[in-house]
Amino acid sequence: MTKTFWRLVKVSPVVLAATFLAANSASAVEAQEKITTVAQLSQESNNIGQVTSVSQFSDVQPTDWAFQALQSLVERYGCIAGYPNGTYRGNRALTRYEFAAGLNACLDRVNELIATATADLVNKQDLATLQRLQEEFSAELATLRGRVDALEARTAELEANQFSTTTKLVGEAIFSISQAFGDRRAVADPATPVAGDFESNAAFANRVRLSLLSSFTGKDQLQIRLYAGNIISNTGAAAGSATNQLTGTNQTRLGYDGDTTNNVQIDKINYAFNFSDAIRVRIEATGARLYDNVNTFNPDFTSSGRGALSRYGRFSPIYRQGANGAGLTVTFAPQNSPISFSAAYLANNANNPGSATGVFDGSNTIFGQLSFRPSQAFNIGLTYARSYQTTPNLFGSTGSFRANNPFVGTPRVDSNNYGVQATFQPSSSLTVGGWAGYTTADSLSGARRDADFFYWGATLGVKDFGREGNVLGVIFGQPPKVTGGSVGKENGTTYHLEGLYRVRISDNITVTPGVLVIFNPENNNRNDNIYVGTLRTTFTF
Template structure:
């Protein structure tokens, strides 16, 4: 027994060297067959909503889906790790990252998953299906299998010689060889011969350089890992970035005027139609403490001019000349906004689950309902990758509360075929003065029911109650006529808004969507207290995903921006014109087309244009065109 143990101990270093050499040969073979890789994972900016649902799903796996963005509807992290000075170390790190995740894999059988995949002893190299006589290590494997019988294969009769070896496999192979050595020693009448020992010694000396190189690589790798761990930003926070470049312009003759006044040479002005180049840059810091929650802090800078304005009108206290670029908010872009190149705090919220069916949002800054709920208008609702116009993204009732300081809370309930959202936002929740705060100033309260939210056919029913003091009224979220935005002028106004949205994905590459919005506004103060006005808007859209190439998208949309269809205002409200039923006399039509081209996983280019016929619901106004080429980078 002592003699057997002594021979075993003498042979152990040689066996260990042989096993390490085999592992090093496998790594070298794989490295020679593959180039150095870089891990580039792009996540688009996605705020919440329809995108919120996608971003929530992605972040459960983190879908930092959709940057995109800007709503959870489109919801994403780009991390580039480059160790260019030591390619060999890089390859080793790559292999370790890939294979250390799966030390063993489950074995499937008719009874399901049964433990872990084990190695089976083979008696002939021909039993290994993936080993060919042309392989560079064929003779070595043949000798180990048929002469020494200490090489094992997987249950599917494969050797998998071109992949790295895990610690489990190393232990199994070493144990098999040691068992075989003990058997051979026990079978020899006079123990191991001098010739065998000399052969093993020569093998050790022959591969001493390779063993030293491997040891140096491992040492360098350990040093690099230590450096990375010491300098990493955070183990629970990921950075998601999005940058948009846009070249845009308006086309037409004159700025819009209100339908309440007559067009004259004295109150008309030319469009400000010089082309512009602007940008929007966002950095999202997404933190998860449990893997299911999300704390987002977004920094933003932008300088994209708003193609908007107020038309010439005879409203009390208003100017008689059109202002802004076009004289109407109907021409606004989806990504417009100007911080004069200053970096601002944009989104700030915390989202966490309660059980399996509820998700709670606590919004501290820049809250918008379209970022928090399903807008039932997928592929159009993202400002960075969807519709190029403000009106074309979704039903305007979602934008009734959309200031940069809005705060509040919202809860999403998921019951499978039914989704329920209830939320409250206040634009000046941090201000304790009169007509401010959580409840005394401007606010919006939303309740929404979505049927079949996870299927190819979705229906959304939405209600929003809104109130604002006189100087802050914006009933339509700056998407329709100026009259619809403030039906009673600068007086405190309350509105009840109802929306119906439908989305039907008829085929994988074709979907049709649409919405109808109806709003009942009421004056709460002043001489017009109790006066009412009705506002409507509607649209239909057609989407063609993956048209031309995977990731591309063609969007077509037609609709009518918010319009006052009736009111009980008397003639004293308007100068020079007496009427007992003031409304938008004509109808504006919004026609839009855009085509998003996916250049790569991180870059898309979207050329598009839309036209407003009869701007401000006034057929005496000239048609206004808006064109843009939007380039979106995500990282």
Template sequence: MKSKLLFKSLLVTPAFLGMALLGAASANASATLLESGTFSLTPETQNLDVAAEAIPAIAAADLVAPVQADTTDANLVQEILAAPLTVAQAAPNANLDQIERYSEPVVGLDSMGQVTSISQLRDVQPTDWAFQALQSLVERYGCIAGYPDGTYRGNRALTRFEFAAGLNACLDRINELIAAATQNILTREDLLVLQRLQEEFAAELATLRGRVDALEARTAELEANQFSTTTKLRGEVIFGLSGAFGDEKANQNVDIDDNVVLAGRARLNFDTSFTGRDRLRTRLQAGNHISFTGATGTNMARLGFDTNTGNDFELDVLTYRFPIGNAITGWIGTTGLAADDVAPTFPTLLNSSGQGSISRFGQRNPVSRLPDGIGGGLSINFSPRLNLAVSYLTDDGNSPLPKDGLFNGAYQARAQLSYTGNTFGIGLSYARAYMPGEDVNLTGSTGSINAIRPFGAVATSANVYGVEGQINLGRRLVLGGWGGWFDTERETGGSRSADVWTWAGSVLFPDLGARGNLGGVVFGMPPKATSGPNRDRDTGYHLEGFYRFRVSNNISITPGVIVLFNPEHNDRNDNIYVGTLRTTFSF
């Protein structure tokens, strides 16, 4: 733990550290400089936040020849490297936070590891003033690391604590060299410079080492009591206070069941990684939130988080994501693998059932809700912004019965080309789908019953086309929308086709009122059969508004309301209203 932390700390140490460590122009010059405590800064180092009297000016090209080891040098080595720092030398406790901050890598970047050749640092040129110093540190001492993009970034400003972190890493490396009895690697002048540096930065070094010791103790305690070395537990619990209201159920002359309910859903994700780049997800789910389909007579009234397992935990997701080279990610799942796992969705802020839209229809484009659960896929990055996702998914791929299995049951073969920019994202998708008669659910239980089953319980195939996108107009305004067309065909009992269409638009307000909040309005047409033997003769609309208020980093409360105009695309049906107060706990 200690060596890893200090090794990463060296990332922020500029090249002049090497200038200080590599020796003096001559023994006499070194002695004079050490006594006077003065040195000159080159123009490139004027912005470095290090005390000017701390480091002598040293030219790497003028190193003297290594001296033979004798009793004097051995004593000097012991004095510099073996003597522990006293408590009196430690910096105040207030410096601990600075040490922790400065010893971390730049946000979003990690070390590329030990550099073995100066040529690996592509932003270091032979004409740079510190080139020889860096070359010696790399090839002679082996205590220089770079960033993943192959740069060293030697022009960054430096603080005393950052310098102490880098110095400590080099001291550790020199300890290793001495312990290995490496010959002719250190000069007496090197040791004198190290002695001066260690004295100057004694307080910072003591604070740094104390911090590392504390981290090692905490790490040991965590390792002794950890759940797993490879698995992290992530959970989400939803409490929903909900109700449906209106006059009569859709297409029925009976009153809506307008009882207010309190129900919930719990999800436990066990995310396991074996290489650091892969993920095995095992999700357990339990809930008792009954869908409002029966209470209202339409699937259009479904909430995004309704789940009813009788509060029994079930295996909801078992998927494995793994890299194939640097540009391809593979997916395989035996349950719970969906098209939106492999391909991105737009608008991205709506897709979460616990944090996004309150309705099932408002979460994402219904064209992605074709048969899924079992299968695999590939996500191919042509560039950081351009992605192609392909997947083959089934809902009964585990069953050997007739009209089941991977290739004889309901399936979808899907491809989506996506562009994701800083302010703009778009996805274009095509899917080929087939559903046996008893499994027909074309739109994933969204829209009218005629859209879900255009020909009834009859084997149905479809070519499905989708487009979706979003535009970020600043940090606090996002416009999004989607459209979908299901070109369906009856597979048995005669040749007949039917078209199903859907669209929606949304206006989202990230950080509305406070950071982490989200306001949103979704308006659209749930899937509608526009042609075919069971076409919908009228047009219904979905209007939804919600506001997610973040109580803390782990708790959010989302009040929201859904209004269904002409439910089931029938203007003889009364409007239906669904309200909910969703409370989400994340851990």
């Protein structure tokens, strides 16, 4: 029996505890109480009640030497029973039958626990299948292991030589071919003799922008943009000047022109961050432009690289107030609210500490815009800008020469600009938009004069036209025109018509052919219409 007993002990720690407990509770004095038959055991077991806590035994104390073993068997494994009167009788002798019954109960309980714990584990057949698959695909596994090792090595090399952990590079390059067509150059003054013929050759030029975008908290962004290009304006010089070349009007300007003779310049430095979940703040050291900071309500055509081809067709001229200086823009846009508000202050010569310059004494713009979006399909904005300019260019070279500089020879001009813009998207593939603006201006030096201006535009964008990602666009409108005031109004009216088709070659390449037609340039009915053909290719990375 001793050998059999120890073999049972090796099977389970529970058996060892039960046997150890039973062996030490035997007493020769109580031998006459032993149960010697199965029938007697059955009869005695009927008088035993199952317990769930050792504290239920009135004759078991924590000071008993076997208390911990009994507690484990009762509370952890649930395989020890007591008598109906709440006693365990730990000092009475143990019969072989009682030992067999207790041991069997504990083994059944242990098997139940093992089955529960391993029900979801793999069996031997599953392990054999896995081993066979591993042998069959050993070559592929070795190749994969080698590729993982190579990737780890490359990743370590990149981490050791990376440019920055906080900065990424975003770039855009434009290749442009354009040519202006027309019988004669435009003139600003109807009393001026009609200009002679102009000769414009096809020009192939480029513009490149590289932006370094850094984030330090994950919710902020520092932008430093490098710029270079050699795209000469179709005017060849300021419209109305004695050195006018080509078309003679800024109304034929492209939306992405600019000439640095391909010398690299830093044209934009700003830092934006969230003041709260609803407030976004942007501080600009240079290159501040309203149209980069606020909604212009012309989503298909705002971008100079992927939007309209013309300068006027990108958005309302009200967003060209106070361009290229320093400034502060704050946007308040509560979540789940149809209303948002943007406010800005821009100073063109903020870096100059001289007389009539600086943050407050030089040219500056105060701007505010209230946006209302009652649904995903409709969005409307009401905009106001007050501008003070020491070198007048009221509409950022998008209107006639007289509209941009109505008080020739007057260096200080104050203007109040009012605008309304809207976008309607009846479907995911169709966008209809437009704007209208009214401006009043006053000269602040010399003879006091005033002028009124009006302009409007309408746009139509058809997405996925012919192919997914393509956009067909039509833009029509009236650029800024002097409509009244002491300076008198312009007698003619210019109309701007533009058609373009942006073709998506890939996620990073688009090609946009288009035609621009200017009717009655410079708001002068004596001028001939001027046409501009353009092919723009844009690479983004």
